[in-house]
Amino acid sequence: MTDDPDSPAPRPAGARRGRPPSNALTRERILDAALALLEREGPEALTLRRLGADLGSNHTAVLRYFAGKDDILLGLAERLIAEAVEGFEPGPTWRATLAGLARRVRRACLAHPALAVLVASRVSRRDAEFRGADLVIGALLDAGFAPREAARHYRALVDVTLAMSSFEAASAVLDGADREGDRMAWRREYLAASPRRFPHLASVAPHLAGADEDDQFEFVMELLLNAVETRLGGGA
Structure with a gap:
């Protein structure tokens, strides 16, 4: 201990040289x-x-x-994609890879629905997004698409996946009563629709009530991947 006025002040207990404060x-x-x-x-x-x-x-x-609020939103968009692609390894087939990535994106969006609604349509132009793009495009090139067609199919696959996921996220952030009202409409108002005025709707209404969000996401992904496979077989 010294009384020298030029000596450095003692560091607070527990402080470590070179480490920024916790806040x-x-x-x-x-x-x-x-x-x-x-x-x-x-x-x-x-x-x-x-x-x-x-x-x-x-x-x-x-x-x-x-740089501003928008730059923060792009940073959060990067986080959302990073959560989806972290630790992902390509599947045994191109279809398995694309379906697996789509499910991961949906899962990340539903884990952070308020964020997904804000940023699903944004282009973060950062590493996690590039990693996701590289995985999807790699699967399409491995499937046999030429570069131009791989690029077009990549944009379509990503846009549909994010659109469906953010649509579902938008429902998740609704007030609980509003969300439940929308969900129950398939089992109430649609089932009660007049067969005389809406005969085609009435004929399938019970099946509409049975199609939940998981079923719809998997069904749309199957339709989309079947279309991709058909184009591949046709020499797109």
Whole structure:
């Protein structure tokens, strides 16, 4: 211990040289807070000022790490795709690879529905998205498509998968009573539709009630992959 006024002040107990304090801002901490705020209070709450308050910092400090709110949303879009592709290995066939990836994307969207509604249509242009694109395009090239057709089929597969997943996510973020009302409509209003006025609808109404979200996703993926296979066999 010294009384020399020029000696450095002692570090707080437990502090380590070179390690930032636990509450220091980082890109990952900002994204953590943004996701928590979005999932807790919805998209309207996600502002730079509110994010800064939740982080215990002035909102301008966030702008040292992100260009603005849209840049944060693209970072969150990257996280969503990263969750879907993390640890994924191609399947034994191109169809298995594409179906497996589609199911993972849907699972990630339903795990974070408020985020999926906001960012499913965005292009994050970051590594996780590139990794997903590489997996899908690789499967299509392995199947035998030429590069131009592989690119077209990639865009179609990804757009349909994200559209279905974000559509389902939009339902998941509805008020509980509204969501249940929409779900029960297939078993109430559709079944009660007048056979005289809507004969074709009435003839299949019981089957509409039996088709749930899991069934519909798998059915659409099967239709889409069958179409891809048909085009492949036709020399597309």
